[in-house]
Amino acid sequence: MTSERYEVIVIGSGAGGGVVAGELAERGRSVLLLEAGGHYTAADFTRWESRAGHDFWWPLRFAFPAGDPGLGPVTLIGGRCVGGSTVINTKVALRASPRELDKWHAATGVGLAREDLDPYYDIVERYLGVRERSDDWDLKPCVRTAKRGFEALGAHLEPTRAYTDHNCMQCGSCLQGCPTNAGKSTMNTYIHRNWLGEHLTLRPNSLVRRVLIEDGEATGVEYVGESGDNQTVHADAVVVAGGSLSTPQILLRSGLSNPNIGRHLGLHPAQFVFGLFDEPQDAHMVAPISSHCFDFAADEDGGFAVEAVTIQDPIGFTVSLCDENGPMWGQPLVDAAKRYRRWVGLLNMSNDDNHASVSLDDSGQEVFLADFQPNEIDRINAAREFSTKVLKAAGATQILWSGLATTHMQGSCRMGADPATSVVDPHCQSHEVKRLYVGDSSLHPRTLSVNPSLTIMALATRLADHLDRGAGGQLEAPRREQLVA
Ligand SMILES: Cc1cc2nc3c(=O)[nH]c(=O)nc-3n(C[C@H](O)[C@H](O)[C@H](O)COP(=O)(O)OP(=O)(O)OC[C@H]3O[C@@H](n4cnc5c(N)ncnc54)[C@H](O)[C@@H]3O)c2cc1C
Numbered sequence: 402m403t404s405e406r407y408e409v410i411v412i413g414s415g416a417g418g419g420v421v422a423g424e425l426a427e428r429g430r431s432v433l434l435l436e437a438g439g440h441y442t443a444a445d446f447t448r449w450e451s452r453a454g455h456d457f458w459w460p461l462r463f464a465f466p467a468g469d470p471g472l473g474p475v476t477l478i479g480g481r482c483v484g485g486s487t488v489i490n491t492k493v494a495l496r497a498s499p500r501e502l503d504k505w506h507a508a509t510g511v512g513l514a515r516e517d518l519d520p521y522y523d524i525v526e527r528y529l530g531v532r533e534r535s536d537d538w539d540l541k542p543c544v545r546t547a548k549r550g551f552e553a554l555g556a557h558l559e560p561t562r563a564y565t566d567h568n569c570m571q572c573g574s575c576l577q578g579c580p581t582n583a584g585k586s587t588m589n590t591y592i593h594r595n596w597l598g599e600h601l602t603l604r605p606n607s608l609v610r611r612v613l614i615e616d617g618e619a620t621g622v623e624y625v626g627e628s629g630d631n632q633t634v635h636a637d638a639v640v641v642a643g644g645s646l647s648t649p650q651i652l653l654r655s656g657l658s659n660p661n662i663g664r665h666l667g668l669h670p671a672q673f674v675f676g677l678f679d680e681p682q683d684a685h686m687v688a689p690i691s692s693h694c695f696d697f698a699a700d701e702d703g704g705f706a707v708e709a710v711t712i713q714d715p716i717g718f719t720v721s722l723c724d725e726n727g728p729m730w731g732q733p734l735v736d737a738a739k740r741y742r743r744w745v746g747l748l749n750m751s752n753d754d755n756h757a758s759v760s761l762d763d764s765g766q767e768v769f770l771a772d773f774q775p776n777e778i779d780r781i782n783a784a785r786e787f788s789t790k791v792l793k794a795a796g797a798t799q800i801l802w803s804g805l806a807t808t809h810m811q812g813s814c815r816m817g818a819d820p821a822t823s824v825v826d827p828h829c830q831s832h833e834v835k836r837l838y839v840g841d842s843s844l845h846p847r848t849l850s851v852n853p854s855l856t857i858m859a860l861a862t863r864l865a866d867h868l869d870r871g872a873g874g875q876l877e878a879p880r881r882e883q884l885v886a
């Protein structure tokens with residue numbers, strides 16, 4: 402047992418936790434960052450698909466649809482390593498639109514406008530070097546093919562913005578970690594810049610079981626350390642940032658009872674649609690998401706967005722393939738896999754209405770449920786039909802698709818004004834326990850229709866700012882210049 406003390410303990414080092422920890426350490430706060438996964442760097446990222454799945458990914462988990470069993474389970478994908486999912490993500494960096502922040506307000510009364518978030522978005526974009534990813538726009542055959550299909554339907558395929566620098570060699574292996582460090586993660590930015598300094602203590606392979614609570618205040622955490630022993634450590638404030646699937650479990654294991662914990666999980670369900678072309682397309686050798694179409698992103702316009710051009714590496718591609726008979730098998734699967742270089746993939750992301758959930762069963766095991774309603778299923782189907790039309794218009798001779806998956810889980814401990822509808826207050830502090838904060842994707846009151854990481858990082862920067870200011874009396878007076886005046 403140890404009796405260490407820090408100003409802030411941050412649980413989880415992904416988009417939320419990595420930013421909170423880095424920002425606070427940079428301002429001279431003593432921070433302990435506890436991460437369940439290992440610490441890997443660019444030298445470890447070798448495009449070895451099964452090794453990445455084993456070493457840096459959280460083992461695949463599934464949300465089972467409560468209603469329509471025909472949809473199949475939704476595969477839940479996330480990172481488990483220092484940097485969390487930012488290590489294995491595709492680096493798309495988009496701001497939430499005012500329309501989406503209005504949805505947040507309607508859900509929980511949280512009153513955040515773009516003017517409130519923009520200063521924090523600016524800071525994150527500068528830190529990560531966000532830029533328009535248009536450098537492979539017209540050069541690669543697969544991008545040109547996809548663009549042809551979108552244009553034939555009068556839809557707009559635009560280059561995306563991303564946190565990749567100009568060293569990106571468009572190798573397409575972002576999901577196995579970036580071997581050049583061109584792709585930014587919280588690991589190779591916020592964490593590494595502070596790691597060798599005196600203020601940030603990083604402990605990988607440290608699985609937090611629960612937050613310690615005394616007299617209604619968080620006082621520390623209990624975790625299983627690298628050696629396998631139980632450890633306790635204390636702090637003035639605890640930030641839980643284990644991601645939308647883990648954060649609610651940590652709060653429940655800590656004895657919190659707010660009924661919203663684990664509810665309102667948004668999945669932002671994603672589905673690949675693949676088109677087969679006569680010539681090699683090499684859609685695995687591009688920056689995986691270089692462009693997107695947001696023409697139908699508003700619910701009233703269809704409620705989905707399409708990302709292009711992307712295809713997983715061969716294992717992921719092959720195990721996900723479906724046709725009208727369901728998951729593929731036997732000779733048709735072999736035939737599809739043999740033509741790997743000739744497939745072009747579009748990735749649909751549909752708006753959902755946050756009906757999924759995370760809970761613990763009687764034996765303490767995690768349970769994930771999806772509960773898509775008819776209007777959500779309509780959006781998923783509309784997205785698939787649209788992408789099919791695009792690929793056929795571009796000349797595809799066969800269409801296949803994947804099952805549903807998500808990499809954008811959000812909203813399981815949402816922020817809001819009222820404990821009846823939310824878990825934490827607008828400054829991310831638990832309604833139930835003082836000095837206990839949530840700092841990750843769980844905060845979003847509604848699923849965003851854009852990729853969520855930039856917003857998670859902006860909210861995390863705002864939380865670090867709030868803690869450092871000592872606004873709630875959690876920490877002593879600020880020691881450095883505040884970030885946002
Ligand atoms: C393949 C993929 C592609 C994506 N592409 C994009 C994209 O292009 N653009 C975009 O905006 N978003 C993208 N995302 C989504 C984005 O990366 C996530 O939304 C974001 O990283 C979530 O941030 P988070 O802090 O909530 O969780 P994470 O980043 O997942 O971090 C949570 C961390 O907490 C750790 N943890 C969990 N439980 C515990 C515990 N009990 N104790 C200690 N540590 C714990 C986990 O190991 C993990 O490292 C992608 C995600 C994936 C998986």
Ligand code: SF4
Nearest residue numbers: 569570572573579584
């Ligand atoms: S495509 Fe670019 S960002 Fe992605 S892994 Fe390769 S070099 Fe890194």
